[in-house]
Ligand SMILES: CC(C)[C@H](C(=O)O)[C@@H](O)C(=O)O
């Protein structure tokens with residue numbers, strides 16, 4: 022049996038708590054002889070800063086580079102608000118994305134049948150919702166230079182961020198979106214602000230060309246990012262795959278995930294390019310939710326997004342599709358049985374803790 | 387009786403149709419001797435391009451500069467998709483904003499009691515919603531330089547947009563937000579991405595300082611823009627005034643306006659700085675909705691946002707508060723009476739046309 026090299030990076034806040042449930046699940050899988058893992062664990066974010074004064078160490082980066090898959094928790098919190106900008110918790114996450122070239126961030130927004138009523142949207146608007154947001158993750162405003170605050174002669178400060186995209190960056194993310202659409206409903210929306218941004222204009226043109234050259238069989242719609250935000254609220258089921266840049270993807274995927282009413286449920290995958298020689302790609306899996314400092318340490322966190330992220334790693338990086346299927350079925354089952362953490366409970370419904378939810382999922386396997 | 391200088395810029399698409407209803411209302415007010423207007427009208431957007439090959443002429447800009455208030459319709463449409471970037475329809479709008487220094491864009495998101503069921507959100511989530519988004523309108527990614535597409539040596543193209551903010555730009559928009567909060571629920575949320583953008587970091591710091599120095603009586607909360615998008619969907623009533631930059635404001639205000647389920651209902655105001663000598667400020671009033679090419683020419687557009695924008699002009703620029711009150715009461719009355727254009731009609735409800743809605747509002751005055 023192949024041994025799979027996993028790096029766990031729990032990070033901060035509830036990241037640590039939900040990762041604990043993944044560790045329990047891994048131990049269970051190993052004990053049952055279902056799969057074999059070489060587990061490593063390291064610090065990232067505020068936790069790394071507290072220990073090493075950097076948001077991620079070079080040693081941890083080396084481990085990340087060597088892993089078959091990385092399971093990431095969450096980073097950040099008010100404790101580190103005054104840390105120097107370059108070592109703020111988020112910098113560790115951004116370094117991982119950039120140095121591993123994890124350019125394709127896949128963020129599903131799925132309404133689980135058992136939870137269709139926990140959305141703030143009307144049931145008929147969200148029932149059966151299944152959108153996949155494909156967010157470019159290594160370019161745009163996040164990484165463009167200059168990125169600085171300078172003090173002017175008049176004493177004023179001036180802050181600059183730079184949004185940069187090149188043809189090849191847009192081509193490769195668009196191709197991922199079109200390929201995914203082919204195994205879904207064959208529809209891609211591409212969102213940008215071509216009416217005010219030159220990067221939006223180039224984005225639009227390159228997506229159009231990529232489509233015509235390689236994916237004419239997929240239906241393509243262009244949509245302005247502001248209208249997209251609106252349509253996500255008005256009628257989200259019109260979307261299948263939505264491809265967009267790093268910053269719009271950040272905002273639109275958070276809005277989309279909230280349509281499902283269950284932020285604690287949603288996993289994500291960040292993928293690099295396929296290595297021509299090995300056919301492998303670097304990959305990091307993380308829940309869409311953040312470190313949630315407000316509920317940290319209370320046993321309130323929902324571990325399903327983190328466990329689901331681990332499941333995605335099994336499926337997409339480790340070739341353990343059947344185990345991934347089993348985990349997903351088990352999650353569906355515990356929801357059907359009425360198990361609820363606080364974030365997905367209806368008013369007055371009985372809730373269980375992070376650990377109890379982890380236990381329930383293992384028990385249902 | 388003072389004569390008020392108004393410039394009407396209907397623009398493109400349904401902009402022309404809904405402005406027609408404002409003209410009818412103005413004629414009615416003049417005939418009744420309620421107020422006296424010196425009306426001018428000019429082209430902007432695609433209409434200006436078709437006539438003059440520019441998205442707004444210098445002559446129209448001069449009229450805009452001389453007006454007491456500008457009533458703007460909407461611009462854009464697929465017809466002008468291939469127009470040179472500098473003269474695309476939106477450029478006319480951006481030039482007006484920038485040259486008149488209309489830095490404060492006020493976008494209310496209000497749920498009208500008669501329409502609480504037309505939102506895609508559950509009634510209890512949106513009932514009574516009354517948010518004011520204060521969007522910075524003359525800075526950020528919209529106007530920063532460089533803004534260009536260059537061809538690299540390897541044949542690739544590289545697009546750049548630049549997000550720039552200075553201390554004073556942030557100070558003045560924050561002050562507008564705090565002042566407005568004082569006459570509302572005394573709560574300001576400031577949204578940025580300080581965790582990835584230097585402009586977000588400066589924004590956060592300057593808002594904090596402005597608050598401490600001049601508005602300590604107002605409650606201030608900082609929120610990350612992605613979380614803000616999420617919270618707007620999850621529980622929008624937690625917000626009162628939301629201040630944010632040009633690009634986030636564009637996206638978040640569109641999402642917020644859709645919470646109300648009635649995009650055709652929402653007016654907005656774009657205000658310049660107060661002239662120290664005269665106490666006046668330049669101002670442009672426009673509906674939040676766009677030119678809606680898909681429904682243009684069908685009599686389907688809802689004129690209420692445009693009429694409401696005219697009402698805001700009466701109130702804030704022309705000192706005609708009682709007339710503005712009367713118009714707002716009249717709008718509320720026709721809604722109460724069950725008059726609905728298609729955008730705000732429930733399934734199966736009888737709908738009326740743009741003109742009929744305009745007539746109904748005048749009849750109810
Ligand atoms: C933590 C933060 C840097 C990050 C981002 O902005 O990308 C987060 O919001 C996300 O969406 O993964």
Ligand SMILES: CC(C)[C@H](C(=O)O)[C@@H](O)C(=O)O
Pocket residue numbers: 216217247462476479636
């Ligand atoms: C038409 C377009 C340039 C404009 C913007 O992006 O500001 C519009 O979306 C708006 O919000 O007023």
